[in-house]
Amino acid sequence: ILNVEQSPQSLHVQEGDSTNFTCSFPSSNFYALHWYRWETAKSPEALFVMTLNGDEKKKGRISATLNTKEGYSYLYIKGSQPEDSATYLCAFRTNAGKSTFGDGTTLTVKP
Amino acid sequence: DAMVIQNPRYQVTQFGKPVTLSCSQTLNHNVMYWYQQKSSQAPKLLFHYYDKDFNNEADTPDNFQSRRPNTSFCFLDIRSPGLGDAAMYLCATSRDWTGEETQYFGPGTRLLVL
Numbered sequence: 001i002l003n004v005e006q007s008p009q010s011l012h013v014q015e016g017d018s019t020n021f022t023c024s025f026p027s028s029n030f031y032a033l034h035w036y037r038w039e040t041a042k043s044p045e046a047l048f049v050m051t052l053n054g055d056e057k058k059k060g061r062i063s064a065t066l067n068t069k070e071g072y073s074y075l076y077i078k079g080s081q082p083e084d085s086a087t088y089l090c091a092f093r094t095n096a097g098k099s100t101f102g103d104g105t106t107l108t109v110k111p
Numbered sequence: 112d113a114m115v116i117q118n119p120r121y122q123v124t125q126f127g128k129p130v131t132l133s134c135s136q137t138l139n140h141n142v143m144y145w146y147q148q149k150s151s152q153a154p155k156l157l158f159h160y161y162d163k164d165f166n167n168e169a170d171t172p173d174n175f176q177s178r179r180p181n182t183s184f185c186f187l188d189i190r191s192p193g194l195g196d197a198a199m200y201l202c203a204t205s206r207d208w209t210g211e212e213t214q215y216f217g218p219g220t221r222l223l224v225l
Contacts, residue, residue, distance in 0.1 A: 041218070051211055093210035
């Protein structure tokens with residue numbers, strides 16, 4: 001059984017704060033790490049696919065880093081806005097293609 | 112435009128009464144997945160289809176079945192829903208089964224069992 005852990009479970013920040021959260025995953029049989037954003041009443045939306053150790057990806061104010069040797073990825077949000085409020089899920093994928101998701105970090109950004 | 116559509120968004124069924132959830136996609140993707148998510152937990156893969164090939168996860172209960180009559184549609188059948196089957200059911204697609212392929216999700220169907 002693969003263990004993918006996300007922390008913290010929830011986070012409340014003020015508009016304009018920068019924030020980050022963590023996804024920990026097994027360092028063996030790594031193939032890819034996916035980040036998704038899931039807003040209430042909407043579909044989970046893919047943010048990043050990360051495959052190489054040391055990868056850094058950026059999309060607007062959101063960025064992510066990957067360390068496959070120690071088994072973690074960080075997601076950063078710079079200058080959080082209320083529209084960033086969502087649950088952020090990471091998914092660990094082996095070369096067999098199966099995804100194992102973490103429980104998610106629920107971010108609430110207060111205006 | 113919605114690419115992965117799930118109907119209905121909310122489904123109420125009675126204990127033991129068969130229920131079917133549906134998913135359709137306009138992406139022409141080879142792979143379709145069904146996930147179960149219970150409150151504040153990780154989505155759990157139930158099964159997936161690669162084209163017509165069905166792949167069941169080892170710990171998916173026999174109570175859960177799936178059908179994929181064509182590329183666009185996939186159904187989740189719960190033969191005798193129990194109270195423990197109340198959950199959000201997510202359908203997803205991907206072009207291929209490899210680890211770097213992005214999955215595209217529908218909005219989910221929330222199932223309530225009375």
